[in-house]
Amino acid sequence: MTDVPDAPAPDERDTAADAVSDVDGVADGPKATQNPHHLVELLRQRRRHLRLLDTGVDSWGETLCVAADDLLHVLAFLQADPDADLEVLVDVVCIDHHEDSDEAKASDVDDDENRFEVVYLLRSVRLPYQLSVRVFTSSEHPQVPSVTSLYPSADWLERELYELFGVYADGHPHLRGLLLYPDFVSHPMRRDYPRGKAQPMVPLRTPQHLPVVVTDLPVDDTGDAAQDAS
Amino acid sequence: MTSTPDSDIDAKLGWVQRILQWATRESLSAYVVEGVLPASSTVPWLQKALLERLRLGLGVTGPEQADLLVVVGDISHKFAPVVQDIWARMSAPSWVLHLGVLPTTSSSPVSYALVDSLHEVVPVTVRIEGLPPSKDALERGLQALRVRMREAS
Amino acid sequence: MKSVLDALPDVIMPDAVREADAASIPLVRPDDHDLVRPLAEEELPSATRRGSLMGADTAPLSRHLVWTFGPSHRALPFPLQLRVELSGERVLTVDPEIGWSHQGLERMLEFGTVDEGFGLLARLHPTTPLVPQLLWAHLWETILDVVDEVPARVCWLRVAGLELSRVVAHLDVLRALAEVYADRLAQQIFTDAHKACARALWTLQGEANFCAVGGMRDALDDSALTALEDELQAALVGVGQMHEQQLRNVAFVDGLGGRGVISIRNLLDHGVTGPALRASGVRDDVRRRHPIFAYDALEPALVTQQDSDALSRATQRLQELSDASRMVLQACHEARRADPSLGTLLDVDDKPLPPGRCAVSLEAPNGEMAFFVDVDANGKLRRTRLRTPSFALAQCLPHFLADAHLDDVVPILLGLGMVGTAIDC
Numbered sequence: 030m031t032d033v034p035d036a037p038a039p040d041e042r043d044t045a046a047d048a049v050s051d052v053d054g055v056a057d058g059p060k061a062t063q064n065p066h067h068l069v070e071l072l073r074q075r076r077r078h079l080r081l082l083d084t085g086v087d088s089w090g091e092t093l094c095v096a097a098d099d100l101l102h103v104l105a106f107l108q109a110d111p112d113a114d115l116e117v118l119v120d121v122v123c124i125d126h127h128e129d130s131d132e133a134k135a136s137d138v139d140d141d142e143n144r145f146e147v148v149y150l151l152r153s154v155r156l157p158y159q160l161s162v163r164v165f166t167s168s169e170h171p172q173v174p175s176v177t178s179l180y181p182s183a184d185w186l187e188r189e190l191y192e193l194f195g196v197y198a199d200g201h202p203h204l205r206g207l208l209l210y211p212d213f214v215s216h217p218m219r220r221d222y223p224r225g226k227a228q229p230m231v232p233l234r235t236p237q238h239l240p241v242v243v244t245d246l247p248v249d250d251t252g253d254a255a256q257d258a259s
Numbered sequence: 260m261t262s263t264p265d266s267d268i269d270a271k272l273g274w275v276q277r278i279l280q281w282a283t284r285e286s287l288s289a290y291v292v293e294g295v296l297p298a299s300s301t302v303p304w305l306q307k308a309l310l311e312r313l314r315l316g317l318g319v320t321g322p323e324q325a326d327l328l329v330v331v332g333d334i335s336h337k338f339a340p341v342v343q344d345i346w347a348r349m350s351a352p353s354w355v356l357h358l359g360v361l362p363t364t365s366s367s368p369v370s371y372a373l374v375d376s377l378h379e380v381v382p383v384t385v386r387i388e389g390l391p392p393s394k395d396a397l398e399r400g401l402q403a404l405r406v407r408m409r410e411a412s
Numbered sequence: 413m414k415s416v417l418d419a420l421p422d423v424i425m426p427d428a429v430r431e432a433d434a435a436s437i438p439l440v441r442p443d444d445h446d447l448v449r450p451l452a453e454e455e456l457p458s459a460t461r462r463g464s465l466m467g468a469d470t471a472p473l474s475r476h477l478v479w480t481f482g483p484s485h486r487a488l489p490f491p492l493q494l495r496v497e498l499s500g501e502r503v504l505t506v507d508p509e510i511g512w513s514h515q516g517l518e519r520m521l522e523f524g525t526v527d528e529g530f531g532l533l534a535r536l537h538p539t540t541p542l543v544p545q546l547l548w549a550h551l552w553e554t555i556l557d558v559v560d561e562v563p564a565r566v567c568w569l570r571v572a573g574l575e576l577s578r579v580v581a582h583l584d585v586l587r588a589l590a591e592v593y594a595d596r597l598a599q600q601i602f603t604d605a606h607k608a609c610a611r612a613l614w615t616l617q618g619e620a621n622f623c624a625v626g627g628m629r630d631a632l633d634d635s636a637l638t639a640l641e642d643e644l645q646a647a648l649v650g651v652g653q654m655h656e657q658q659l660r661n662v663a664f665v666d667g668l669g670g671r672g673v674i675s676i677r678n679l680l681d682h683g684v685t686g687p688a689l690r691a692s693g694v695r696d697d698v699r700r701r702h703p704i705f706a707y708d709a710l711e712p713a714l715v716t717q718q719d720s721d722a723l724s725r726a727t728q729r730l731q732e733l734s735d736a737s738r739m740v741l742q743a744c745h746e747a748r749r750a751d752p753s754l755g756t757l758l759d760v761d762d763k764p765l766p767p768g769r770c771a772v773s774l775e776a777p778n779g780e781m782a783f784f785v786d787v788d789a790n791g792k793l794r795r796t797r798l799r800t801p802s803f804a805l806a807q808c809l810p811h812f813l814a815d816a817h818l819d820d821v822v823p824i825l826l827g828l829g830m831v832g833t834a835i836d837c
Binding site (some may be wrong): 038087089116117118119120122123124125144148154157161180181182184185193206208220 | 511784
């Protein structure tokens with residue numbers, strides 16, 4: 030956080046504006062194709078050694094499933110390659126596949142191999158491509174490689190991921206909580222976190238004098254007097 | 260046909276104005292803390308500007324000079340110690356008005372992050388439910404607050 | 413190769429492709445101490461450290477003053493804590509801390525039904541609840557594959573509501589800026605316009621008109637739409653005059669010009685979209701990328717600015733505001749011409765939801781808002797994720813406020829127009 034953003038000098042600013050005025054959010058020109066599997070084919074052509082576990086197309090765009098070890102390679106390639114140019118990380122979403130049904134509890138299966146699924150939503154500004162990359166991680170060692178070296182927006186997103194789900198982001202410069210307070214124990218967005226459990230930060234006082242509660246609901250006369258008289 | 264007549268809108272949305280007028284008439288200075296506004300279809304965004312004016316000072320530059328602490332909406336657990344600190348800085352006598360909370364029913368979702376009842380954090384004098392509170396509820400609530408204030412002094 | 417990266421001078425981009433092929437980064441697990449206290453506190457003078465001074469190591473005292481601003485402060489529009497490291501009156505670094513308005517909305521949405529979700533999403537943006545509610549409706553229509561069956565009138569009215577919300581949000585930001593710079597005329601004009609436009613939005617949205625999947629509950633008839641158009645035009649007359657005066661207002665130009673400059677690289681790195689990105693010259697608009705509702709028929713003008721300082725962001729909001737009002741009038745006009753069908757409202761909670769996942773986005777007043785939903789094989793809603801543009805803006809705050817004067821911190825903050833509840837969702 031000590032780096033000062035480089036404000037372009039006046040003459041350089043003009044060139045910056047000129048250069049980006051050709052960049053259009055809407056695609057036109059030979060670089061954008063209408064192929065719905067463009068990014069997957071690009072990966073298959075130019076990075077044959079990367080194993081793609083699953084590919085497809087959904088409402089966000091193309092979708093890709095890779096192993097956690099290959100995540101950084103895939104994202105680095107797609108960010109740097111000029112025909113993909115996925116330079117914005119929109120979101121990092123975690124889905125907990127833990128079953129809290131009675132059968133799952135009875136069978137006592139705790140070490141789930143693919144309990145947490147982390148989805149990275151990416152998009153390009155210059156080209157009209159969007160991609161979601163999924164990795165799975167287990168319940169015992171929930172960790173994914175950190176993508177902060179590629180996308181600085183992953184800093185807070187991975188902090189939130191760790192805090193709410195407990196999934197470590199290896200390589201994160203400083204993983205700590207973001208939304209909750211330091212005394213909060215456990216991870217509240219997990220499926221096995223009890224629904225109404227609250228962890229108050231201040232010791233709750235036992236009320237001595239109850240407040241006067243005024244509600245909007247229609248009450249009968251006796252109820253009204255009882256409320257206002259307390 | 261859903262267009263509401265103007266008088267109805269003013270009645271619904273004039274609650275902040277009403278509190279301002281009431282507090283000025285009672286010669287009170289109030290410090291307003293705005294928490295999370297609860298879910299409601301009638302959202303007081305017209306009153307946002309007025310709420311900001313409230314926040315900037317009803318005769319106060321800080322809680323030290325306030326008589327009344329007005330908490331609007333729900334408070335998260337992380338924010339609770341801040342509210343306690345504000346209340347602790349208020350010199351006696353002080354009262355707390357909790358506004359705009361929906362009545363807790365069994366079907367309302369419970370959140371791990373929000374304080375269920377503000378009364379367990381700071382001693383609330385009057386709690387008015389409903390956002391925006393109806394004119395009748397607001398009147399009764401302010402009347403009850405005045406009664407409590409007279410009792411204390 | 414033309415890309416935004418080529419335009420930036422003196423940027424040394426690491427060759428991530430080559431580096432990624434090398435041996436992987438050694439895995440370092442953060443220790444418990446790191447998790448409990450943030451790094452910034454280690455550089456604070458030991459007197460302000462929490463806990464006793466006994467056993468404190470004689471670390472060198474910070475040469476600069478670290479001032480904690482917030483979380484509850486009269487100048488801040490929402491609870492936010494900024495640890496500002498100052499050298500004299502110049503800000504060196506800013507460490508923002510959020511979470512004071514965290515409500516656990518995503519968890520609440522998991523336990524609620526789709527209809528309750530509309531009410532819960534009003535908590536996300538209390539001032540413009542229509543934006544998340546419309547995206548929620550569009551999300552479920554995409555899942556159920558009924559997007560094409562939504563009638564034209566509903567689509568036009570949705571666009572009108574969305575653009576009117578944009579007008580209201582931009583007016584709010586400009587009003588706050590005018591208040592900071594004590595520009596009474598601008599403040600009066602923006603306040604009156606904000607009230608009138610919010611009233612018009614109230615009329616359009618009613619109690620819960622847009623909170624339905626597949627259509628609208630109760631649309632306005634033609635006379636009410638005409639009245640709405642007249643009201644909007646009357647409200648924005650003053651703003652139109654303001655548009656020319658604003659740029660000549662010395663207090664405004666001197667106060668905001670050259671402040672809060674940020675590079676395009678930093679904006680894109682943090683996922684900032686919307687007026688802040690367009691004010692830096694990047695032509696990016698989700699309404700043109702993925703037109704939903706009736707945006708494909710209604711071309712939103714793509715306005716950009718040259719500089720990327722606070723003044724250009726304010727000017728960008730002003731220009732977008734006039735364009736949005738133009739779109740509201742056009743949408744109302746088209747809605748009056750369209751077939752008066754309100755569509756069939758679907759009760760999504762009636763039957764189990766189709767399994768799968770869906771991610772949709774739209775252009776909120778501050779940038780791109782994206783919702784992600786995952787339904788498991790049993791038809792139960794497993795995960796709802798709300799990505800708000802205010803989160804990206806809050807994360808980018810250190811870059812907006814770097815090397816700023818202390819007096820400029822609040823105006824830059826207000827000019828970004830972040831919504832507190834949306835940051836901490």
